[in-house]
Amino acid sequence: MRRVGILGGTFDPPHLGHLIIAEEVRLSLSLEGIWFIPSQEPPHKNKAFINAENRVEMVRKAIEGNSYFKLNTIEVDRLGKSFTFDTLKILTNEHPDVSFYFIIGADMVEYLPKWHKINELMEMVSFVGVKRIGSQLDTPYPIKLVDIPNIEISSTMIRDRIYKNASIKYYLPEAVIRYIKEKRLYEERRSN
DSSP, X not given: OEEXXXXXXXXXXXXXXXXXHHHHHHHHTTOSEEEEEEOSBOTTSOOOSXXXXXXXXXHHHHHTTOTTXXXXXXXXXXXXXXXXXXXXXXXXXXXXXXXEEEEEEHHHHTTGGGSTTHHHHHHHOEEEEEEETXXXXXXXXXXXXXXXXXXXXXXXXXXXXXXXXXXXXXXXXXXXXXXXXXXXXXXSOOOO
């Protein structure tokens, strides 16, 4: 069986923290690659700030140059809420020769009991919880844990910095920064 990691998210925008997580998990678990899957409409968050087309293009630019990273648009191609169960059901049917490893942050590990069809999901995929070195995660589920460096970068922080016209250098790949500036993304605040 091939072994592939999945990193899903709104990627609004994709930043170096996402890339570091993907690379650390790939190396720790000896995966053949990581598929980045931007969500159309996440079930647990507000709507994305930027449309799917721009978020997909930013992910494409963020991962270019790393042959282990691939973009998969399964969720943005499908309208409506992006439930992990629905995505994994399609992916496991389309790729019966692949064992999938679904990467989630430490904050989501404790939220797993509330996930849509979590017990069925556990049968379809191995969950990988990324955590800060030295921290502990409590969960009744069989999660593979991977330590990652403590890097405090969030998409929310980056959007706020752009709105305030503060530097975002070193938080995002240069190609993503150029794209954001070219398209003038995140320059206006959106009220929720």
